[in-house]
Amino acid sequence: xxxxxxxxKKQTIGKKKGQTxxxxxxKSNQHLTLDALCDMIVDETSLSRGDVMNTLITLGKxxxxxxxxGASIDLGDLGSLRIxxxxxxxxxxxxxxxxxxxxxxxxxxxxAKMREAAHTAEVSVDNPxxxxxxxxxxxxxxxxxxxxx
Numbered sequence: 001x002x003x004x005x006x007x008x009k010k011q012t013i014g015k016k017k018g019q020t021x022x023x024x025x026x027k028s029n030q031h032l033t034l035d036a037l038c039d040m041i042v043d044e045t046s047l048s049r050g051d052v053m054n055t056l057i058t059l060g061k062x063x064x065x066x067x068x069x070g071a072s073i074d075l076g077d078l079g080s081l082r083i084x085x086x087x088x089x090x091x092x093x094x095x096x097x098x099x100x101x102x103x104x105x106x107x108x109x110x111x112a113k114m115r116e117a118a119h120t121a122e123v124s125v126d127n128p129x130x131x132x133x134x135x136x137x138x139x140x141x142x143x144x145x146x147x148x149x
């Protein structure tokens with residue numbers, strides 16, 4: 001379950017400039033270490049811990065090598081990785097050079113199974129404002145003699 005909390009900030013630009021806006025932020029990012037992932041794979045397969053760890057480390061090295069060459073990497077049901085160089089917009093065609101490319105980004109494009117997993121993740125938002133409203137309604141119902149089914 002991914003748990004969120006409500007934060008607020010004052011907008012400094014855009015249509016809502018000067019207004020306080022509210023948004024949900026993950027309370028904590030759960031982190032799966034390489035060792036933990038290795039242990040999970042060992043538990044699900046007949047592979048040894050050494051074989052799994054060696055494979056994961058080698059995968060990382062091969063991914064780096066492939067990205068350096070500009071190749072995209074197909075990771076099966078996981079998705080694919082590719083490198084992207086955002087361009088700076090230049091006024092003249094002659095001004096476009098390798099120096100006009102911004103810092104490269106690594107783009108991960110998930111396959112259908114990964115997208116489905118993301119869409120079905122359980123989430124909850126800890127919103128104190130909604131809790132007080134709900135508690136007030138329940139107290140009012142009790143005072144009036146109404147009970148929720």
